[in-house]
Amino acid sequence: MKKHTHPLDDLSRKIINMIPPGIKELSHDFEKNLKLLLQSSLKKLELVSRKEFDTQCRVLQKTREKLEKLESRLIAFSTSTVRKSKKK
Numbered sequence: 001m002k003k004h005t006h007p008l009d010d011l012s013r014k015i016i017n018m019i020p021p022g023i024k025e026l027s028h029d030f031e032k033n034l035k036l037l038l039q040s041s042l043k044k045l046e047l048v049s050r051k052e053f054d055t056q057c058r059v060l061q062k063t064r065e066k067l068e069k070l071e072s073r074l075i076a077f078s079t080s081t082v083r084k085s086k087k088k
Contacts, residue, residue, distance in 0.1 A: 008038050 012034045019030070048056075 008035055008042075012038060 012031050015034060016031050023030075
C-alpha cells in the first residue's frame with residue numbers, strides 16, 4: 001500500500017536527493033526551509049483547489065446560460081418593439 005504524501009514533500013525530497021553527499025548532513029534543516037520556501041512561493045501564486053475551480057466553472061456556466069436567455073429575451077423584445085413602431 002502506497003503512503004500518500006504531500007506534493008511539496010515529494011518535491012523537496014527530490015531536491016534534497018540532488019544535493020552532494022558532503023552537504024547532506026544539513027539536509028534536515030535544508031528540507032524544512034525548502035518546504036517553507038516552496039509553500040510561501042505557492043501561496044503567492046494564489047492557486048485554488050480543483051474543487052474550488054470546478055465550483056467556479058459550474059457557476060460560470062450557469063451565469064452564461066442566464067446571460068444567453070436574457071440576450072434572447074432582449075432581442076425578442078427589441079424585435080417586437082420595432083415591429084410595433086413600424087405599424088404606427
